Amino acid sequence: MRFIHTGDIHLGAMPESRKEWAKNRGDEIWQTFERLIKKIKAQPVDMLIIAGDLFHRQPLLRELKEVDYLFSTIPETKVVLCAGNHDAIKKGSFYDGFKWSDNVIFLGSENVQKVEISELNACVYGLSYHQTEITDGMYDHIIVDRPDMINILVAHGGDEKHIPINKKRVAMSGFDYVAMGHIHKPFMDEKYKMAYCGSLEPIDVNDTGERGYIYGEVDKKGLEFEFVPFSKRQYVDLDFTVTPNATNMEIRHRLSDIFNERGKDNMYRVTFNGYRDPEFEISIKDVMDCGNIVTVIDETIPDFDFEEMYADNKDNILGMFIGQYLDKEPLNPLQQKALYYGTKALSQAMEGKV
Known part of the structure; x- marks a missing residue:
């Protein structure tokens, strides 16, 4: 079974919005997501996994319709998604009761649920956030009950406030692949058959380095997966x-x-x-x-030429200051900074610049 694993897309986010060159960043995030769907349409996979935070906040109804339209353009691909901590299903959420296209599986329960996909000989497990913080290890005690099928866990979380994950315990559950979201930096762990896809586009200044998605192939014989760079910036x-x-x-x-x-x-x-x-x-x-x-x-x-400055200023406060450090050579980095910045400040003060 061929799959693409993405997540943390954060539709609706507008990074660096105060900068003129970034005024269209919000649109670019939508465009990159659309570009991924078009790629799948041109080069089909069996499953598209979206491991939470498709939206940066509660989605508007028109936004859900736009996303579902995109999913409908890849009818041969099963789309599996859940809500993460950013787009958690709260009271009045348009996620509630939304009718998705036939190829979409929305794991909307606040407890782990299992959905069988017979045509792919696969089971998918997962849950959606119904609050922004979950401190319980919700994925730690799942036991796969159909080991003859391809079993995939969609797991958004991994820190103390967002479903802590015990990788060893999850690995013992019998999953053939664990598709993780929430951490924006891509990370693959072949030993435990799990990966963070990272964000599809960088969302804030801490998201340095390449961003993209995971492409993989999995069956009961094994798993192969790789990171694919895909972001515009x-x-x-x-x-x-x-x-x-x-x-x-x-x-x-x-x-x-x-x-x-x-x-x-x-x-x-x-x-x-x-x-x-x-x-x-x-x-x-x-x-x-x-x-x-x-x-x-x-x-x-x-x-600065400290030897010359000291010789020219022996009888004033600048020379006295420099002299304290010349006797201590070699200086450690902190002492070097103190010498340079102190000399600059005293020089400016003596010249009447401050």
């Missing part, structure tokens, strides 16, 4: 080394070249390090205009 941590001769124009040009090479659509967290001219300051505004930049952290250190 990635969050990328970028370390940028500055030299004492650096200029703001040089920094902008180098950043533009890096973005062209590593992906102009990606979203970057830029950290500057290295040594810079004490009189030079990085223009954060210019940097932010270079591309899809989420945050900028300046950890550069002014390239």
